[in-house]
Structures are given as C-alpha cells and as structure tokens.
Amino acid sequence: MQARWLLALAGVLIVGAFVVTRTVDNRYVYFAAYGILQYVLLATAWNILGGYTGYVNFGTGAFFALGAYTSVFLIQAVQAPLVVLIVAGGLVSGLLGFGIGYLTLRLRGVFFSIATLALAVVLETMMVNWEYVGGAKGISIIRPSAGPLFTNYVQLLFVVMAALAMGAVAVAWFIEHSRIGRGFATIRDNEEAAECMGVPTLRLKLLATTVSGCLMGIAGAPFPYYITFVEPVSAFNLSYAVNSLAMPMVGGTTSWVGPIIGAVLLGTLQQLATVTISSELNLLIVGVVLVAFVVLAPEGILGLLRRGTRRTRA
Numbered sequence: 001m002q003a004r005w006l007l008a009l010a011g012v013l014i015v016g017a018f019v020v021t022r023t024v025d026n027r028y029v030y031f032a033a034y035g036i037l038q039y040v041l042l043a044t045a046w047n048i049l050g051g052y053t054g055y056v057n058f059g060t061g062a063f064f065a066l067g068a069y070t071s072v073f074l075i076q077a078v079q080a081p082l083v084v085l086i087v088a089g090g091l092v093s094g095l096l097g098f099g100i101g102y103l104t105l106r107l108r109g110v111f112f113s114i115a116t117l118a119l120a121v122v123l124e125t126m127m128v129n130w131e132y133v134g135g136a137k138g139i140s141i142i143r144p145s146a147g148p149l150f151t152n153y154v155q156l157l158f159v160v161m162a163a164l165a166m167g168a169v170a171v172a173w174f175i176e177h178s179r180i181g182r183g184f185a186t187i188r189d190n191e192e193a194a195e196c197m198g199v200p201t202l203r204l205k206l207l208a209t210t211v212s213g214c215l216m217g218i219a220g221a222p223f224p225y226y227i228t229f230v231e232p233v234s235a236f237n238l239s240y241a242v243n244s245l246a247m248p249m250v251g252g253t254t255s256w257v258g259p260i261i262g263a264v265l266l267g268t269l270q271q272l273a274t275v276t277i278s279s280e281l282n283l284l285i286v287g288v289v290l291v292a293f294v295v296l297a298p299e300g301i302l303g304l305l306r307r308g309t310r311r312t313r314a
Helices: 002-023 027-050 060-078 082-104 110-128 153-176 179-196 201-220 223-227 238-251 257-276 279-296 300-313
Strands: none
Touching: 002 153, 027 060, 027 153, 027 201, 027 238, 027 257, 060 082, 060 110, 060 201, 060 223, 060 238, 082 110, 082 153, 082 201, 153 179, 153 201, 153 223, 179 201, 238 257, 238 279, 238 300, 257 279, 257 300
16 A cells, blocks of 8 residues: 555656646756755665665765766767666666675675775776766767757756656665565664574675665766766766765665655755855755764654654653
C-alpha cells in the first residue's frame, strides 16, 4: 500500500512539474528548480551508500562528472538523444561504482573515504588531458532550441530532472523497506557482527556502491545541456561532494525522506543566496548549517521530529 502511495505521489509531482511549465515563463525558475532537484537526486544517491551502510563517500563529484562527460562524448560522437545520455551516464558510473567498490570496500572508515576522494582527483586529471571532450579549456555544447511539448529545452530538462529525482527516491524507499535495506543497516550498525551472522556484507556493499554510483551518473548526464559549457573545474566541483554529504546529514541519514528535506532546505538557501548576495557564499552556508546540526542535532531534522514525538507521547 505504501509503495502505491509513493508511486502515486511521484506521478502527481511529475505532472505538477509539467503543469508549471505551462504557467511560468521565467527561465530562472526552471534553472533554480533543476538545481534543487539535482541535489535531491545526488543526496539520495549518496545516502544509499553513506547513510544506509555507513561508508562515507567523498567522490560524488567523480561519479557526477563521469556521467556528464559520458554525455559530452556521445553528443560529440553521435549526437545521442537525452534518454540515451541518461542511460549511458548511469551505466558507466554504475560500472565505476562496482569497480571501485570491489577494490576499496575492504577498506573501512577514513581509508575508504580517502580512496573515493583520490578517485575524483584521478578522474579529473584524465579529463583535463582528454582533448576530445574539451580537456582543460572545456567544451561548449549546443542546447536544442526546444523539446516535444515544451517551448524551450530548459523546461524539458526541469521535468526530466523531476522524474529522475522521484525515481531515485523510489529506489531508496524500496531499498529501505526490503531485506537489502535491513542488510545495509546491519553493516552500518556493526559490520563484524553482521559477518558473523552470515550477512553477505561484501555483496551488499558492492550493490550499494553500484546503485549509488549509477544514480550519481544519471544526475550528471543532463548537465552538459543544462550548463552548455563543460570543463573539469565545474564538473568536478567540490560543492557536489560537500552538498551531497551535508544534505542527508541535515535531513537525516537513516530514512529516504532525510535527503529530500536536506536538499530542499539547503538547495533553496543556496539559490536565495545566489540571487540576493553571491554564489560564493553557498559553501559557507552549507558549512555553517552542517556544523550546527552536527553539534545540536546529529540525527538531523528527522531525529529532532522523532524526539519531539516521543516527548509528546510521554
């Protein structure tokens, strides 16, 4: 029953996004909403590995940028349509997640986090030296003038990202309410005890890195059409790693709802700061909010709500 309600809600939100394109003409609204929805997708993807299994990933930018550069390559080579770019970006980043997981998941704690950060550095160096996709100087992408049923391509990207974000949330919900999610929770709580009880921890961690990487690559696939100029500095921006970690922690990492709350809250604050003050303050805002929550509410907004509910009942 809960799954039906979630699917129905996702359908309503996607239809609502389409209706918005028929009533709002301001392009900035779509750019800002796209950015927030992109972070809903990235935060949900990060949480599948970092929140559900407890393995902190600092390499979000690597998977995101790989999805973006996969799209750049396919646009340059065969002018592939958007749906092909999304599928290819997800597959390539998912394969990278599987490979990195196989090589690094025997590492634990800070060592695994350092390995994922090193991955981002290695991939960025490769893209800087790959001239076919722009190299260090970057590459311009010509965005189609309009899409089917839309007056401009930005509206299409907004609706597509809404659908992708809702799809990622549905995946996270399914994992959380399945045996896979229970296996992830045992790894997060006590991996040694889980192994002693026969939980296939390595297989579950490989699944987590693959799904998480795939969703991050899907988030990056439409990026070239969104920004129209791709360079290593923007694609591998540190803000993706910081925001993807901070948003679930602010919202709450133990539930699929937490990344949504954190992404909408911090994403909206950053968009407002960009318009009213400066985009340079975005990471400062994230840092201040994250430190405040780590000190005052380490379980995030959901943890505060649960504690309030328990006190009310008591």
